[in-house]
Amino acid sequence: MLIDDCEATNYYNQIIINRLDCANSIVMAQGGEKALEYLKNTSSDGNSIPDLIFLDINMPGMNGWEFLEEYEKLSNIKQAKVVLLMLTTSLNPDDQDKASKLGNVKGFVNKPLETEKLQELLVAYF
Amino acid sequence: MTKIGYKLVLGFGMFIVILIAHSVLGQLTTDQALETHDRLTTKIEPAVALLNDIRTANKELYLLVANKVIDHKNSSTSNRIKQIIEVDLPYFISNMVLLKKSLEPTDPRNKNIDTVAGYASKSILLIEEINSLLLTSKDYEDPIKIDMTTDLLNNRLSVFSTEIDNGISFLLRKYKQELENKVAELSNELQSNSRFFLLTSLLFIGFGVVITYRNTRAIVKPINALMNSVRSIQEGNYENKVSIKGNDEFSMLGTAFNQMSESLKSSFDQINTKNKELEQFVYIASHDLQEPLRTVNSFTDLLEKDYKDKLDETAAIYINFISQASHRMSLLVKGLLDYSRIGGNKELTKVKCNEMLDALKDDLSTLISTENATLEVGILPELGVYKIEFRLLFQNLINNAIKFHKPGIPPIVKITAAEEKDFWKFKISDNGIGIKENQKDKIFGMFQRLNTQKEFAGTGIGLAHCVKIIEMHGGTITVESEFGRGSTFCITISKKLI
Numbered sequence: 291m292l293i294d295d296c297e298a299t300n301y302y303n304q305i306i307i308n309r310l311d312c313a314n315s316i317v318m319a320q321g322g323e324k325a326l327e328y329l330k331n332t333s334s335d336g337n338s339i340p341d342l343i344f345l346d347i348n349m350p351g352m353n354g355w356e357f358l359e360e361y362e363k364l365s366n367i368k369q370a371k372v373v374l375l376m377l378t379t380s381l382n383p384d385d386q387d388k389a390s391k392l393g394n395v396k397g398f399v400n401k402p403l404e405t406e407k408l409q410e411l412l413v414a415y416f
Numbered sequence: 417m418t419k420i421g422y423k424l425v426l427g428f429g430m431f432i433v434i435l436i437a438h439s440v441l442g443q444l445t446t447d448q449a450l451e452t453h454d455r456l457t458t459k460i461e462p463a464v465a466l467l468n469d470i471r472t473a474n475k476e477l478y479l480l481v482a483n484k485v486i487d488h489k490n491s492s493t494s495n496r497i498k499q500i501i502e503v504d505l506p507y508f509i510s511n512m513v514l515l516k517k518s519l520e521p522t523d524p525r526n527k528n529i530d531t532v533a534g535y536a537s538k539s540i541l542l543i544e545e546i547n548s549l550l551l552t553s554k555d556y557e558d559p560i561k562i563d564m565t566t567d568l569l570n571n572r573l574s575v576f577s578t579e580i581d582n583g584i585s586f587l588l589r590k591y592k593q594e595l596e597n598k599v600a601e602l603s604n605e606l607q608s609n610s611r612f613f614l615l616t617s618l619l620f621i622g623f624g625v626v627i628t629y630r631n632t633r634a635i636v637k638p639i640n641a642l643m644n645s646v647r648s649i650q651e652g653n654y655e656n657k658v659s660i661k662g663n664d665e666f667s668m669l670g671t672a673f674n675q676m677s678e679s680l681k682s683s684f685d686q687i688n689t690k691n692k693e694l695e696q697f698v699y700i701a702s703h704d705l706q707e708p709l710r711t712v713n714s715f716t717d718l719l720e721k722d723y724k725d726k727l728d729e730t731a732a733i734y735i736n737f738i739s740q741a742s743h744r745m746s747l748l749v750k751g752l753l754d755y756s757r758i759g760g761n762k763e764l765t766k767v768k769c770n771e772m773l774d775a776l777k778d779d780l781s782t783l784i785s786t787e788n789a790t791l792e793v794g795i796l797p798e799l800g801v802y803k804i805e806f807r808l809l810f811q812n813l814i815n816n817a818i819k820f821h822k823p824g825i826p827p828i829v830k831i832t833a834a835e836e837k838d839f840w841k842f843k844i845s846d847n848g849i850g851i852k853e854n855q856k857d858k859i860f861g862m863f864q865r866l867n868t869q870k871e872f873a874g875t876g877i878g879l880a881h882c883v884k885i886i887e888m889h890g891g892t893i894t895v896e897s898e899f900g901r902g903s904t905f906c907i908t909i910s911k912k913l914i
Binding site: 295296297298301302320321350351 | 870
């Protein structure tokens with residue numbers, strides 16, 4: 291699942307993932323609220339639970355951190371196996387602290403996503 | 417010690433001196449009165465008593481002797497006469513010797529005491545002579561002895577007795593006079609002391625009041641001067657210097673204060689310079705960033721137009737993303753450029769807000785008609801403001817109010833103004849999408865957005881502009897909103913700009 295307010299970023303990440311042909315399906319959500327809505331409706335709408343979430347931090351409306359707060363409240367079955375934060379710049383110490391307290395965040399990836407980087411991530415987490 | 421310290425000590429010292437002086441004077445007066453009292457009780461009163469006793473004894477003695485000589489009452493009077501001439505009179509004479517010691521040698525009373533004592537002694541001798549002549553009852557029958565004693569009694573003892581009485585009368589007068597003198601002296605003393613008390617009190621109090629007034633002035637005046645300077649600095653006038661003459665603590669404080677304002681001024685100047693440099697930097701950077709962006713934009717356009725047929729659908733999507741991103745980048749850079757320009761124009765002008773909004777309505781006419789918006793403008797004041805920025809402020813707020821409308825519901829924007837004590841309060845309300853409580857603080861930050869580009873396009877710089885403009889006008893900007901119901905932006909503009 292790709293969560294980013296920028297349509298172009300989601301589109302680009304989708305292309306990279308498709309190149310490795312490592313996903314059965316890719317869900318794109320433009321913003322935290324949309325993503326949360328999707329996850330909440332996984333059983334009723336028959337949406338499949340994502341294995342991996344790429345989450346942007348800096349988004350209008352509900353940003354990455356706020357999304358994570360709501361995400362923690364979801365029941366386990368509706369949560370993904372792995373959540374990775376997508377970064378435009380390196381984390382400042384406060385945010386690093388914040389991230390380490392959130393059990394659901396497994397790691398960080400710098401933008402832009404590249405095929406080699408994605409391959410390393412797949413090896414590391416799956 | 418320092419000057420103000422001295423002044424304060426002098427002021428308090430004055431009152432302490434008054435207290436001490438009065439205590440000392442009081443003590444002196446009491447001593448004087450005690451001394452006089454002492455003199456009365458130990459010197460004058462015993463002397464008067466003694467003299468009265470002598471007088472009584474003298475009279476009694478004369479009468480007794482007369483009885484003895486003339487009425488022949490020898491047996492009944494002899495014992496008493498004997499007691500007086502052998503015990504009382506010698507005792508009185510020795511006491512008179514003591515009385516003399518209490519007097520100054522030059523005192524005229526000495527002579528009188530001597531006279532009285534002398535006659536008393538003579539009386540004793542004379543009476544002894546009479547006694548020896550009239551020893552038995554037989555002697556009374558002797559006409560010669562009777563004649564002699566009668567002669568002694570009438571011609572000698574009566575003279576002695578009269579002399580003693582006269583001397584005592586004189587002495588009593590003198591003692592009475594001394595008593596009166598002492599009392600008069602004491603009363604004079606008390607009177608002059610009380611006059612002195614009054615005078616010194618008035619003098620010291622007057623002096624104390626003058627010193628207190630001067631001290632208070634010396635303290636209050638420099639504090640006021642400092643106060644004025646602090647106010648002046650508060651208003652941003654760092655040039656103002658405190659001038660406190662002298663070399664006391666206040667003038668030192670004044671000097672320190674001047675140094676502080678000097679260093680504040682230089683810090684402020686530095687900040688100003690840095691700020692200007694920064695604004696210049698943002699201006700140049702954003703200006704120069706536009707150039708390569710324009711190249712990207714132009715060539716993406718060319719690619720889109722000229723190679724439309726030769727590229728596949730995916731390529732078209734890619735090109736579309738490039739075009740969108742570079743367009744957005746160009747908007748962001750332009751926003752930055754505008755932001756750095758705000759405040760460049762430092763001229764305050766009187767602006768009739770209603771006229772300005774009429775003009776603004778014309779400028780926004782396309783947007784208003786596209787969105788089918790209604791603008792309701794109340795009666796607005798005429799205000800001294802930075803014209804261009806002030807207009808931009810309203811343009812941004814009205815633009816937002818129209819832009820963030822609920823889908824399918826025509827936006828209604830109301831603008832009102834209310835006068836407060838120091839400022840005008842404007843309200844710009846809409847019936848739009850509203851803002852969630854937890855996101856109200858976010859909206860005023862640079863590049864902060866609550867919605868995706870798809871929902872509402874924008875750079876997130878408009879309200880940051882507004883904040884900067886409001887700050888220029890010494891005001892505040894706040895928002896009241898109910899999510900899904902609409903928002904009201906409250907701005908205040910200081911009346912004191914012009």
